[in-house]
Each structure stands twice: as C-alpha cells, then as structure tokens.
Amino acid sequence: MSFLDQLLTIIPAERFKQDEPLSAHTYTKLGGKADYFVAPHTYEEVQAVLELAHRENVPFMILGFGSNLIVRDGGLRGIVLNLNELNTIRRDGNRIIAQAGAAIIDVSRQALTEELSGLEFACGIPGTVGGAVYMNAGAYGGETKDVIASAVVLTPDGELLTLSKDELDLDYRTSRVSKEGLIVLEATFELDPLGYEAIKGVMDDLTHKRESKQPLEYPSCGSVFKRPPGYFAGKLIQDCGLQGKRIGGAEVSLKHAGFIVNINQATATEYISLIRHVQATVKQKFEIELEPEVKIIGEDIAVENA
C-alpha cells in the first residue's frame, strides 16, 4: 500500500490535506507548503501517524498555533501534525487538565472562571498548551514551569509517558520536550484558589500592558530573540537605531523593537534576512549575540540553475 493510502486508513480524508500553505497556519503569515497536513482527533491517531512516519521514514513535525514559528518559503517535507482538535479543558480539584491543542489563553480564562490563580501570566500568549510546554512560555514574571504539575507525552519511539514537573526540565524558553523531540498530548496545571475579581484584575492589567506595548495589529512571531543575560533584546535593537528598518515587507517594529512585523506580504526569506541583519548589527555595535527565540524551520525555495 502506498504511504498516502496507509495514512488514509488512520486519518479520514476530510482531516487531511496535501500541499497545504503554512502561511495560513502561522502568526507571521509566512511559509511555503506542507506535503501532508494532518489533524488527528485522538491520541491513538497521533500514535498511529507517528508509527507510520517511522516505518516509512517520512519526517514529521508538530504544529501548534504557529505563533513561535517561521517556516521558510520552500515549505516542509513530510507530515505536519496539527493537534488543534485535541483541545478539551477540565477541572479536577485545584488542577486544570488541558489537551495539547487547547489555547493557553482559553486555559487561563477557564482558570479565571473556576476561580483558580496561577495562569494569569498566560492570558495573552497566543499559543497552544503543547507550545507553552515545549518552550516554557512565560510573560510578566510568570512561566509555565511555575504552574505545571505534569504532562502526558509521546516519545519519538511512540511510548506514552506521564512526566512530572521535574522530569519535564523546564527552563528559560526550553524543556525536555524540545530537547528530546517529545510530543505533548496534555498538561496538568496546579493552581491556587482565589476570588474572581482578584484574578481578573491581574489579567486586565497584563492585557493593557501587552496591548499598549506590542504591535498586535500586524502579523509577527512575538519577541524574535531570547533575552541575552543582563540585557533586553529590544533595548539593544532600539539603541542600534534599527526600528523601522525594512527588508521587503518585513519591518523592525516602530512600537516594540523586539518584534519584527510583516507589514506588507513579506516572504519568509525577507523576514529571516531582517533577523540576520538585526543580529549582525547588534553584534557589531555591542559584541552581543542575539539568539532567536522563534524557531525557523523548513526549506528554502530551490533556485533553478539557468
């Protein structure tokens, strides 16, 4: 049986696309096509697709909301597994258990409704639970690692494991999930009871801060760079006079120097060139290496030889 026929025995045709433009699934609105774009509805389907990919030696990657990803213009070979349909959120005592494809913003809102405190920091982070665990998402002094109790993951060999907070090894924008290529299926957050108004007050304050400082009106990947020890990436970029610098349709934001915005149908090549330009300029002026926080993946467009 062909690879495609085998895939269709696992995932029905309506939840499967070929040559799917990833610009439709990334916050930067950039990126070429995925060979196979698959949306499993159950953990068993995820496991079966993973097994098939291994057996047939087809590469695969997990896509959340694409809010921390730049896909190059040549797209991605193999399978893109989109877990967004796995998105239930439920309460168990002072814990909230959310599937990997749930929006972390929705988990934060659910915690508010349940009068459970701890996830206020996540109220404006536009990714999934899986993406938050992968990179230990955090904001305004809070991090995923402060509230996570455990996560159910699939190893690259297809083994289903429950990892404790310590075993997840979350650190600044990294985790065991990112280091070992694990797939997050669900996460449990340990929260503290607190009144609705107190939680809401903090969330409103953080939302106001985010909306006043970030260029949310344009497509972007959020902060492009990690915070270099002892510095703020945005301040270094600002001090290099790079705000407003453009390559094609990509621009270093005038509102927040740590953001690069897609202001006019940028290509991934333009966006990445601007990232490299910013890195080179900051390195030249301050001798500081800016490391991207955003993940850059996929292939460049092949240039035909004349």
Ligand SMILES: Cc1cc2nc3c(=O)[nH]c(=O)nc-3n(C[C@H](O)[C@H](O)[C@H](O)COP(=O)(O)OP(=O)(O)OC[C@H]3O[C@@H](n4cnc5c(N)ncnc54)[C@H](O)[C@@H]3O)c2cc1C
């Ligand atoms: C406007 C804006 C503001 C932002 N603000 C913040 C902020 O305040 N704090 C912050 O930390 N981040 C911020 N981000 C970045 C981004 O939202 C976070 O990194 C988020 O956690 C990414 O989640 P995602 O689902 O979009 O992941 P994606 O971008 O889809 O994927 C990112 C990586 O996670 C992996 N991944 C996703 N799901 C899984 C899974 N289930 N299992 C294993 N791996 C998985 C992917 O393979 C990929 O390598 C911001 C982004 C934008 C656009």
